[in-house]
Amino acid sequence: MNRGMKSGATTAPETLATFEANPFAPSAFERRKARRANRNKWVMFGFCAVLVIPLVAILVDIFFKAAPVLTLDYLWQNPVSKGKEGGLWAPLVGTFYLVIGSLVFVAPVGILAAIYLNEYAREGWLNRTISITVTSLAGVPSIVHGLFGLGAFVLVMLPAINGLVADARRPETKWEAGLLTASLTIAVMNLPVIITSTREALGAVPMAFREACWNLGATRWQTVRTIVLSNSFSGILTGIILTISRAAGETAPILFTGATFFKFVADSGWAKILPYSPGEPFMAMSMHLNIISNQISQMPEVMKFGSAAVLIGLILFVNSFAIVLRVWLRGRKRW
């Protein structure tokens, strides 16, 4: 029933009542549609809530279960007896060097590749092919990257290196799968990430800036160096931060390319800060969590939750930098 009719029915005949009532009042059909629109809006909000609330609950749960071990000492001590006691220093420092190593390889190549795609390449089949390979590379499963790292870096590159540096009479000088091979594998995996994000940052610099620079007689490279890069610096930095978080969390690519479950790390001195050489297996947070969560029997629950919480905390911490940087960047942008 129509609301206008209801209110009018007490005072006047029905035909008059419809005139007295608001002529723009929605009909029953329109109100049914509006109700459906409203209901669907809440259903979709529900999807968001389904996504967000249980996850926040799970993360809070993990942190609560890990709370008894979460101290600064836990981060600073080395793991003892297969991680059943002690802290997480050795895997943490391994992850740190892995991230640095992969950045050294991927950041220059990725940023230059993005410069090529955004500033140099003309529309055409080559640009098109490169774009497709970037998306394909981003979609390659992480375990396939691991196989590639094994096939290319461990089985082909390492023997070549050993042919140059290793002393055949002293086996300890031989390089094994380790930081170098794992960093290279992670670098290949992160290449599309950094290309895409840098390209986006470069694309956000208005064309007029470049044109103004060219009009002053600058060459392409001068324009890129002085105008484009300096104006997209924060955007590029955001991409690098995202690369860091991805490098720190990945497990599958380093499974066969150098990560190990146990490596002795000194408890004090410089050897604690610089424990791994590039040709030695290393420990990493993700690998540590993988092994202790299902391969060591009688592992105390709290140690499992502890390392999961530290890894999650690390990733969220790194990512929040990227978010803050982006919010700050948007507030500052003047074009």
Place this chain on the structure above:
Amino acid sequence: MTSTTPKKFRILDLLEPPIEWLIRLCGWSSIIGIVAIFLFIFKEAAPMVLKLDWLHFFTSSRWIPNPAPGNPPSFGALALLVGTVTTTSIALLIAVPVGLGAAVYISEFAKGKVKETLKIVIELLAAIPSIVWGFIGLMVLGPIIKDVFTTESGSWWGKVMVTLHLASAETGASQGTNLLTGGIILALMSVPLVVSLSEDTLRAVPDSYREAALALGANSWETVRRVLFPAARNGLLAACMLGMGRAIGETMAVLLATGHNNRIPEALTDPVRTMTATIAAEMGEAVHGDEHYRVLFILGIVLFIVTCGINVASDLIVKGIKKANPA
């Protein structure tokens, strides 16, 4: 004229030709990367490609990599394929509606702080590493699933679940890591990707479309359903395909959360095993250069081709939308 130019500029400018070549070379890096990945994986797998009984590989589920006396080696990957397909399907059944719904809400309905918060949370979800998702599946979700699908033996509800293939007799004895747990975890992992890509697509639909729909008297939902979905159809499809690609290629999460049992599942809560998890679990033990080792690389090739196919196809779909609708 030249005296006004600062000197440091001239040194870098002299380097312009070599730098441009370096830039060009780096621009080709992704092509080099993808070709190298294929070549190096193929090189390891090559001696086995011709020797492998491909029919047996795709139709048998006897996966016996380590031969024992009276138990000859057999490489039948059917159960692994089925494991990958079933977990991915469950993941997509959950991730597509939830992801599209959330994307529509964020792009069309949410405003101001709510929108910003949701976007940030989705982005943080995308950042959580796969090993952590596996851990959540193993330690948090698994026990919940196990409790939900375990009943007292002989109870009518238990019989109903067994007849509907929801649970099997072994569910109660398991760790709770099974097809359903793995599927849910994979869904949670691919949802952020689906949401962010679909949201980009919806935002790219010109506002004039929305205004035209509203001017014709459509309300918000009708605009979404009748105007935005058709206009963004290709992009949304591509988003779902990329979500599928991610679910197929995911390794550590399914290694921990699917129960790792090489057989064709009969119930929703049977443990399964995927191709990715098999590579991750067995490569460490495989002897370098033997048949097992090479077959694992063949599994890698299959994964590589499937995911590349999905990516290229989704790229072509998006390209189609750009041609038809240059605005």
